[in-house]
Amino acid sequence: MKAAGFVLTAAVLAAGSASAADTAGFAFLRIPVGARAAAMGGAFCAVPGDPTSLYWNPASAVSVSSQTITTHYTGYFLDMQGGFAGWVSPSEDDAIGVSANYFYGGSFERTTMQDPLGTGEQFSSSSVAVAGTYARSLTPTINVGATGKFVYSSIDEYSGNAFFVDAGATWRPSAGSPLTTALVVRNAGIQTKAFYRENDPTPTEIAAGCSYSFAGPGVLVSAEASYPVNGDPNAALGVEYAPMDMLTLRLGGNLRDMDSSKEAGGGFVDGMAFGMGTSFNRLALDYCFKPFADLGSVHRISLGYTL
Template sequence: MNKKITYFLTVLLLGTVLFSEVFAGGAKRNGTAGAQELLIPSSPSGLALNGANISSVTGLDAVFYNPAGFGGTQSSTETMFSHLNYIADISMSFAAVGVSFSDLGSLAFSLRTLNFGDIPVTTVDNPYGTGSTFSPSFVTLGLTYANSLTDRIRVGVNLKLVSEKIIRTSATGFALDAGIQYQGLAGLDGLNFGITLKNLGPQMKYDGPDLIRVASESEAKRGDNFYSIDAASFELPSQLELGLSYAYSLGDQYKLGVATAFQNNNFANDEYKFGGEFVYDEMLFLRGGYAYMGEVADNEYQQFFGVTAGIGVKVNIGLEMVVDYAYRAAKFSESNHLIGVKFNF
């Protein structure tokens, strides 16, 4: 078994090196990827740690950060709801339900929506507005499967259907997340390793009746001609992440956990993430995190978000309920506030 695990990890690390070469140079393509809603966090506990917990996250919180962690769920059934105040008047709502089938693995369904509020309709003839409003519809449906290969190795995949619609113009695509967690690295209990590839998929492209235009010529005898604007395709914001975490017990009631992760972005600068968590009696959770972009350390305009912090409370009301809150500082808009609740059956 040890030889198989060693072989597995060797292949994994070689694959990681190859993918990192593919992802290299992401900073040269800043801002060129679409479907940015795929990068908005849905887990308050994960956001409070700034996403550094990809090697230790479990349950439905793992759907966004590392699907392999969902294989470590301790409940037969779990539900999760969260809401984020994002940028300006944009908000995100998330809902998920997961079921564990013991040795057959765990399966989860998730729904993510963005709310943009009402936006005035403008046209070429009415650049200041027609008096009407519209609201874009951005929806992501997810199907997650995870399982434990051994008592130390978990694997998981997350298939997402991405839909974006602006009045009568829309784009639809698919994205895939895949992750692995290894528990007890180097034989040390509490030391975990994780790797995840996120948002892998084909390009998306907008199309629809609103892209049709009328071409008129005063001397033409054939009347008006119609043509459709050919929208440019765009790629998904792919990411490769590697993480380490260590959890240490400080007696019967206290625990301390630290985590770090490296995030290689295909269309943005790389990030180094750090997070810490203090746990009291498995009932109170205090968290904090920070992300550092080394390549833009001297450019304050490229690092939009700052420190993160959060708190969680677990109570038993006939079933286990967990309420989590996360705060993320932002430089050029109001800070983010993400609140969520989970029920474990």
């Protein structure tokens, strides 16, 4: 399945979320969700109160203040695109949520041994994940959560599916502390149908992180380290600054993006992500810009609505 490998590798490289050495299947699950999180370099497993915690760390869903709907769209190069939609409903001690994540890998011209320059036919790739989340506060300082997801991917006439689970926890030194620490396992599970003859390695990874909110200057700093079972370790750092009530500026980066940028002929700036956000009444709008050297740029936009 060389074609499948090419599309999946292109997907994660387009997102700047994994290295070329990544060998896992269903690689779209590692593409960052949410313009806010992406602009902070993906250092997001310990950031509380954001509805995209349905993707990053299910334990943080219980810290969302109100029932919220969030949507996200990413436009890549090579005609690739991805999106996410989620709903989270917190109560006093727990929260539930549902979400869907998709990726379209674009269209490619079919080649064969007899027609190495192309047959004139086209094939495409697409993937989708549907998930349900439950989170609960065990104590005023400890939250836990889990997400179960069904994943389906197809390329040309081949398809595969899997069941994965995310499980996470967050801890604060005291109730209301500006410091949050987190631990999460993402995409642990089994492939129930192989694309071809053998199952692919799973995109399982373990991540730990912390965030600190400086209330006075309106600054949030977040860090995360992750270890994929089938890939290279990663470290990410992100900063968020709110100079005024309706404007937030963001900057972040991670080691994978830096390495990918270098391989693509780019420099330090190409390995970084930049973003901004605004909110008005019940609406929140976020944007992220991610340069990728000579390959182009990735644009992400998210829209949230508090019910």
